[in-house]
Amino acid sequence: MQAPVLVLNQNAKRESGRRAQLTNIAAARAVSDIIRTTLGPRAMLKMILDAMGNIVLTNDGNAILREIDVSHPAAKSMIELSRTQDEEVGDGTTSVTVLAGEILTLCETFLNRNIHPTVIVSALFNALDDAVVFAEELAITVDLTNDEQILQLIRSCIGTKYVTRHDDLIVNIAFKAVNVVRVDIDGTVVIDIKNFAKVEKIPGGELSDSRVLSGVMFNKDVTNAKMRRRIENPRIILLDCPLEYRKAESTTNVEITEEKDWKRLLEIEEEYVMALCDKLLEFKPDLIVTEKGVSDLALHVLGKQNVSVIRRLRKTDNTRIAKASGAIIVSRVEELKESDVGVGAGLFEVSKIGDEYFSFITECKNPKACTILLRGGSKDVLMEVERNLQDAMAVTRNILTNPKMVPGGGAIEMAVSNRLHAKSKTITGVSQYPYRAVAEALEVIPRTLAENCGGKVIRVMTALRAKHSGAKDTENKDCSFWGIDGLKGVAADMREIGIWEPLIVKTQTMKTAVEAAGMLLRIDDIVSGLSKRKDAGGAQGGAPEEE
Missing domain, CATH: 3.50.7.10 (GroEL)
Known part of the structure; x- marks a missing residue:
């Protein structure tokens, strides 16, 4: 029996080899640039007209990308990154897309130098393994008996959100709701926010009237x-x-x-x-x-x-x-x-x-289920408050299930980047360049935070690199906790201003971004079976045929 042969339509689009990889990188960079300005406490908002004709105002990366209609397969893959991140840890949806876009942009140079994609991807995954280990070494264990420490950690995570003016209210609601639905099964903490912590939005009243019902x-x-x-x-x-x-x-006939x-x-x-x-x-x-x-x-x-x-x-x-x-x-x-x-x-x-x-x-x-009653002036406000509250509850869940935290404000990215730079010097061969690219890409997070503050980016980043390049400063203090103050746009010690993030969010961000970049770099052929429309109008049969 003759094996089936794939016959492509004559008008089918096809991109292969270097051209396919470069167009994928361009599409990923375009998606990344869309939401780059929504990172940090000085984030800009995006106004989106959704498919139903409604207007959405938000700076949540996942909410923005969910409404964008794109046709390029690589761009769709980048949008899925944000959704995956949101489902896994509920936070870092903007960071993961920005980081993946930066990694791909830096890898474009290696493709132009004719370094094989397999070599590049292998080096990226080696760098990822080391980055996760370095991040875990820098993590600090959270005291779960200290509610104030947990509340401060949640507060710093929603500092970039719309509801930052009411952060105490949202933080307390999220903490209480997660503790209500928390179940300990044989020493394992199980927290199902999606099914048992329902949010009811009722327009009218003040946001301060919002509360968690004990039922x-x-x-x-x-x-x-x-x-x-x-x-x-x-x-x-x-x-x-x-x-x-x-x-x-079944149909039953009754004769009377x-x-x-x-x-x-x-x-x-x-x-x-x-x-x-x-x-x-x-x-x-x-x-x-x-x-x-x-x-x-x-x-x-x-x-x-x-x-x-x-x-x-x-x-x-x-x-x-x-x-x-x-x-x-x-x-x-x-x-x-x-x-x-x-x-x-x-x-x-x-x-x-x-x-x-x-x-x-x-x-x-x-009660092992609760309802969160949200009040607000309008539906738009309530929708954004709900998105921010979901992020706060996800952060709370992450802390209770994996009680480790790392400094925020780009500090952990700079510290990991510094260690990767140092280790790249011990690697021989061409693979050291893609390995070092991951270290350079991680700097995009603090750099973007400084840009969104309107600060002097080059001066701030130079000062931050100088801090991290010396493990200790003149007072013999550990400088791996220095990052960007997202409100002022200057380098600052995250311990002093109290900006922390869960370790699991940062490691998931790095894993998702590097794995997505590796997947897109391994694509060397894009085939579409859809035919172009003829000038006379109408479409030809679009699907590939088999003989």
Whole structure:
């Protein structure tokens, strides 16, 4: 049997060899330049018109790149870097793109000198391994019993964000929310922010009115106006099955010859619903929450017994209620047990905020889920506050799971760069040049911080290099903690101004940036099976064909 042969369309675009690598580097540099000005506390904002016609104002790297529409595959790969960084550690989304772009820019020179991409990539990964080791050697262990130290670390990480004016409020909210959802399993800390720390944004009021609820809230009201809207110490039953007569899934034909048969059919439905209600009432519930529908008969019966009912709740909200109240979600009413009833909540209350009703289940004894209620003047402000809060919670999670910190303000990058420069002198052959390129690329972080402050970049960077080149200064102090003061644009000791960052964020930034650069440098062929449009209009068949 003849092997299949790939036949490209005559109009298919193709770039190969050196040209493919250079265009990839140009695309990566273009993406990097877009968000370079959003790094640091003096960051500029970007105004983005998204696909829905809404305007987004932000300096969050991931939020900016997520809205950008690009067609070049290398540019798309760079945008994915920011998303990967955000999912892994929640911070450093701008730094990773800027660093990857700088590494690729420096490697362009080596390609022009005909150094093989494999040699370049090998040297980059050797430099990465050493950089991670050097960063870990410079790290300081965080005292998890010292809340003030943790709060200061979170505060320094959101100092570049829009909410820096309200940093105390945001830091305390993030710290409290993460500690609520924190679970220790066999000595391992598990913190699931995405599923169990929900943010509810309600326009109106002041940002200072924002708070963390010791429980959950959701945008639902009780089903019947006569049901109780405030219950203290409620007994809660959670269901994901309907409280109504379930029709057969397949088509069922019923032939009725007499009127009494029709009445009997209705009676069977009523008896089924009554049996469900009787089973539920055996457990003396105060509140029943279900993800499905509830029939009018069930509402009437339960309402007469002073039971409040909420129906058609989202699965995620139901799961959070279970975590907060200690209830267990039941799939069949017949399987309900006393241990499934939640008794951990202190208060159920329905309140009207603005034009909508919200249900609150709060004052929980040991909640493992929480809701963060954000108030603000407008939707745009709330969206940006939420992005900043998510970063703060991610930083808090990183500290609690990996309690090590390094100096911020570009200090750790300069210290690692200095060590890589020193080690590159011991390497022989052409691989020393790409190795040294990683050291030079790391300097882009402090340099960009100085640029965004409007400072004298050359003078500041020269002073910073001089500090790091001598391991000790005249007073015999360690100078590896010197970086850029992002507010003043001058070299400063990060210990004195209290700028720290989690080690895991910095190591992940270096790993992601170098690995992405290596991947793009190894590409030597870009093939597109999409055909160009003919002048006469219309498109030819675009996909490659197989014989």
